[in-house]
Amino acid sequence: MKLQFLGTAGGRFATITQKRMTGGFRIDDIGGKNIHVDPGPGALVRTHQFGLNPRKINMLLVSHCHTDHYNDAEVLIEAMTQGMTKKAGHVIGSESVINGNGEIGPGISKYHQSKPTVTTLHPGDVVNDDKITIKGTDTHHGDPTCVGFNINYNGFNINYTADTEYFPELAKEHEGADVLIGCVIKEGERKIKGHMRTMDFEELVNEVQPKLAIMTHLGVNLIMNNPFQNTRIITKNTGVRTVAATDGLIMDLKQFM
Ligand SMILES: [Zn+2]
Numbered sequence: 001m002k003l004q005f006l007g008t009a010g011g012r013f014a015t016i017t018q019k020r021m022t023g024g025f026r027i028d029d030i031g032g033k034n035i036h037v038d039p040g041p042g043a044l045v046r047t048h049q050f051g052l053n054p055r056k057i058n059m060l061l062v063s064h065c066h067t068d069h070y071n072d073a074e075v076l077i078e079a080m081t082q083g084m085t086k087k088a089g090h091v092i093g094s095e096s097v098i099n100g101n102g103e104i105g106p107g108i109s110k111y112h113q114s115k116p117t118v119t120t121l122h123p124g125d126v127v128n129d130d131k132i133t134i135k136g137t138d139t140h141h142g143d144p145t146c147v148g149f150n151i152n153y154n155g156f157n158i159n160y161t162a163d164t165e166y167f168p169e170l171a172k173e174h175e176g177a178d179v180l181i182g183c184v185i186k187e188g189e190r191k192i193k194g195h196m197r198t199m200d201f202e203e204l205v206n207e208v209q210p211k212l213a214i215m216t217h218l219g220v221n222l223i224m225n226n227p228f229q230n231t232r233i234i235t236k237n238t239g240v241r242t243v244a245a246t247d248g249l250i251m252d253l254k255q256f257m
Contacts, residue, residue: 001027001028001029001030001153001156001252001253001254001257002026002027002028002029002250002251002252002253003025003026003027003158003179003250003251003253004025004026004028004050004052004248004249004250004251005023005025005216005245005246005247005248005249006021006023006024006025006026006039006042006043006046006047006050006052006247006248007020007021007022007023007024007025007040007042007043007046007247008020008021008216008217008218008244008245008246008247008249009021009022009068009217009218009219009223010022010068010163010183010185010216010217010218010219011068011185011195011217011219011220012068013219013220014068014218014219014220014223015040015041015067015068017220018042019220019223019224020218020223020247021042021046021247022040022041022042022043022068022071023039023040023041023042023043023044023045023046023047023072024036024037024038024039024040024043024069025037025038025181025216025245026047026052026057027151027158027253028052028056030132030151030153030158031130031131031132031153031154032130032131033058033059033129033130033132034056034057034058034059035057035058035059035060035061035132035151036054036057036059036060036061036076037061037062037063037149037160038061038062038063038068038069038070038160038162039060039062039069039070039071039072039073039076040067040068040069040070040071040072041067041068041071041072042072043071043072043075043076044072044075044076044079046247047076050248054076054079054080055079055080055082057076057079057080057089058080058089058090059089059090059091059092059129059132059134060073060076060077060080060089060090060091060092060093060116061092061093061134061149061151061160062091062092062093062094062097062107062108063093063094063097063139063146063147063148063149063160063162063163064094064096064097064139064141064143064145064146064147064162064163065094065096065097065100065101065104065105065106065107065143065145066142066143066163068217069162069163070093070097070107070108073091073093073097073107073108073112074108074109074112077089077091077108077112077115077116078112080116081115081116084111084112084114084115086115087115087116088115088116089115089116089117090116090117090118090119090129091108091113091116091117091118091119092118092119092121092127092134092149093107093108093118093119093120093121094120094121094122094143094145094146094147095120095122095145096143096145096146098113098118098119098120099120101143101144101145104143121134121136121147121149122136122145122147123136123137123138123139123147123148123173124136124138131153131154132151132152132153133151133152133153134149134150134151134152135149135150135152136148136149136150137149137150137159137161137162137173137174138164138169138170138173139161139162139163139164140164140165140167140194141162141163141164141165141194141195142163142193142194143163146162146163146164147162148160148161148162148164148173148174149162150173150174150177156178156253156256156257157176157177157178157179158177158178158179158181158253159174159177159179159180159181159208159210160181160182160183161174161180161181161182161183161196161204162183163183163194163195163217164183164194164195164196165191165192165193165194165195165196165200166196166197166200166201166203166204170204171204171207171208174204174208174210175208177208177210178210178211178212178256178257179210179211179212179213179214179253179256180204180205180208180210180212180213180214181213181214181215181216181245182196182201182204182205182213182214182215182216182217183195183196183215183216183217184196184197184198184200184201184215184216184217184218184222185197185217185218185219185222186198186219186221186222187199187221187222187225187227187230188221195219198215198222198227198230198233198234201213201215201234202233202234202237202238205234205238205240205242206237206238206240209238209239209240210240211240211241211256212240212241212242212243212251212256213234213238213240213241213242213243214242214243214244214245214251215227215230215231215242215243215244215245216244216245218244227244228244230244231243231244
């Protein structure tokens with residue numbers, strides 16, 4: 001089971017400037033499937049750049065309808081369905097991504113929803129796909145339908161917070177995570193609505209106590225100020241190995257099973 005980051009930037013300005021890439025991440029060889037999570041701008045290009053095959057995706061998970069998370073979803077669906085010629089793959093997304101919510105979305109057209117299996121996921125919903133179970137986790141974010149993911153295979157839990165600010169019940173949502181991937185946009189004391197700061201992620205990691213914590217979706221200020229010094233502090237304070245993802249980073253998850 002392999003985790004690979006096709007991008008680690010988050011937020012409008014890190015995305016527009018491409019200070020880091022914005023392709024989301026892949027989990028390959030999980031229960032015989034390959035999963036692409038949050039394909040932001042460039043996801044298709046980065047897939048090829050890092051030697052992966054977009055046609056080999058079986059599941060596409062899209063947490064919400066902000067461009068840094070959903071932008072390349074349609075073109076990856078075209079890859080997954082062999083150019084929309086075959087019924088294939090499973091797309092799981094938030095209400096806003098699949099159906100639209102007020103002014104936002106849908107992020108995937110009806111045409112692109114016609115070939116894969118499509119599931120709208122809300123926090124608390126559980127969907128089974130073969131040997132993999134996906135559970136929606138709650139968020140507090142600008143897109144109110146944004147949903148995080150608990151990806152369970154054979155009792156092994158990979159959790160992804162998606163975009164959310166810290167709230168007291170967040171740890172409960174991610175209880176039992178073996179690997180916890182968090183969207184962390186900045187460091188410092190000043191709060192930013194709808195997003196986690198490094199100090200929030202530290203609190204979450206401390207409460208959840210996963211085997212491995214990874215922060216991604218880094219904003220411009222965090223990228224420029226050396227995210228590694230933050231993860232060193234989080235590791236020291238929580239006792240949990242915490243890393244800041246870098247573009248292209250590959251992790252073999254078998255060691256954490
Ligand atoms: Zn967002």
